[in-house]
Amino acid sequence: MMSYIVAPQKKLKEPIPVPGTKEKVTDLVVIHDPTKCTGCGQCMIGCAYKHFRTFDKRYGLLYVFEDPINKGRYVNANCSHCVFPMCLASCPKEAIYKDEKGIVRISPLLCVGCGTCNQACPIGIPRLDEERKVYVKCDFCDGDWPMCVQMCSSNALRLLPRKEAFEYVNKLRSGK
């Protein structure tokens, strides 16, 4: 009951080094609990405003939609800034990189909008920004407290350390 009242970690701290490589990953990830989500769409609106200054939820960089099989349940797709990102590996122009905070980013200057990252990503997170004709994806709000988590009305989106997040998701899966 009191778990929420204890101040959670809101900002990225030290990135975690990936063994065997020079790269680092973010210490935090955003995870989604479908048993709590109410489908209010606030996360998408908050994200859309932060990145594109509009309340049109389709501009958001994470997606929440109704589960077509279990009605009344909502599933989501958001970037988890993978340890070994497929989008990064697939990019023919090397426009995708991991910055010093461990955030996987797309450089708008190098991107040519080919869409390989969208195809390579297991959940197709990068999408085409039709105005600039480049691919865009979650940038973890530059390491700040992510807007989607701030806006979530039912505490379904959580910010957890990578290891705990993995355990949490496993627990959610086995519960179903």
Added chain:
Amino acid sequence: MGTKASSGSTGTKYGYFLGCVMPAKMPWAEKATFLVSKHLGLDFDYMKESVCCVRPGVWKAINPDWWLTLTSQNLATAEKQNIVIVDSCNGCYISHWECLQELKEEPEKLEMVNRNLEKAGLKVTLSTDVKHFLQVLYEDVGIEKIKENVVKPLNIRIMRHIGCHARKHDERFPMYFDEIMRATGATIVDTPYDKTCCGLLLYFADPKTSIFERIGVKMQTAKELDIDAYALICSGCYDQFERAVKVYKDERGIAFETPIVHFSELLALSFGYKPEDFGMMYCRPIPPTKLIQKLKEGK
């Protein structure tokens, strides 16, 4: 009328925050809330000079710092009046509560807020507290006392919509809601859409989805299950329910018949008050004639 509770049992001065929707669209809920709280012997009055809680859905997205500044005006006013803010709208509650938590956690933000409020002659010292109406009823009054005061158990079937923001603290508030509703004698019908958002927050982004795929499915289910009433607590959600009912009537020609009632109305009815005492039949998109009839027959 039931056994009157001893007055001033908790010793806290509560200031009821009306919000935007309640005074304009749900006067019956306002009256019923006051009837219930006075009946339970709470030191309950209006929070005066209140302004909009500053909807977290809009302002937080635009700028979290602005949201903090504007929300803390209400906190400062409450501190001046020496009251505990009581919200029954989930949006107002979460706006005030989160603002208070954030100011407590981050002294820099408190400084920033006070710098902005200073010009209007206000100051936040974080001496106030924010409570949800459910919290006041369940934690401060107690379910036993509510059960004692129920003199006319309601023999009706209801569906409930508790609202998204009430789910922020784990499953606490939904549990309070259910227990208090069961204490009135009403039977709660579970459906897969109980958790679904009313769509008020989504209305700015996608009006069609927010009306037809959120409220639409809820009201359709209520129609199919032949429910007596749709109970809710959040006035923000009521706003969206009312809007959706109107849109359905205008655009699709479907008239829903399940009355949307406020939680405290059902509580007041079970405490022995009559529907006329709080004007239950006035200014509603769906008049609860059938419900009132059923309650009268049940007697």
Added chain:
Amino acid sequence: MMSGDADRIKSWERLLEAGLKVTEHKQDEEAKKYPLRKQFRPAAPDIAKASLKRDFEVGLVYYVGDDVEQDRALCGLEKPPTAHTFKEALERKRKILEESGIMKELGFDKKKGFFKY
């Protein structure tokens, strides 16, 4: 066993379809017409402007006019003790909005009562 697998694949396909529908992003009509024109988006989104304006003018999102007061009288209530009645609360709110620079950044013209952009 076989039919179970087929069902699972089917359910995954449906989930994927629903996901594709959501991630499909189409630009505005205007942007399609003029591809080289960069869209200007004001700080206050168009869709929220009406309610923001009411918020600045009344202090709350809904007006309480004569008709609402009649309805309130039917329920045995008087004028709400909010900023509708206490104008000084509204004045304070306006002052905060003005002094902290929110009005300026949102582009709200207080005298004429509209958003400049």
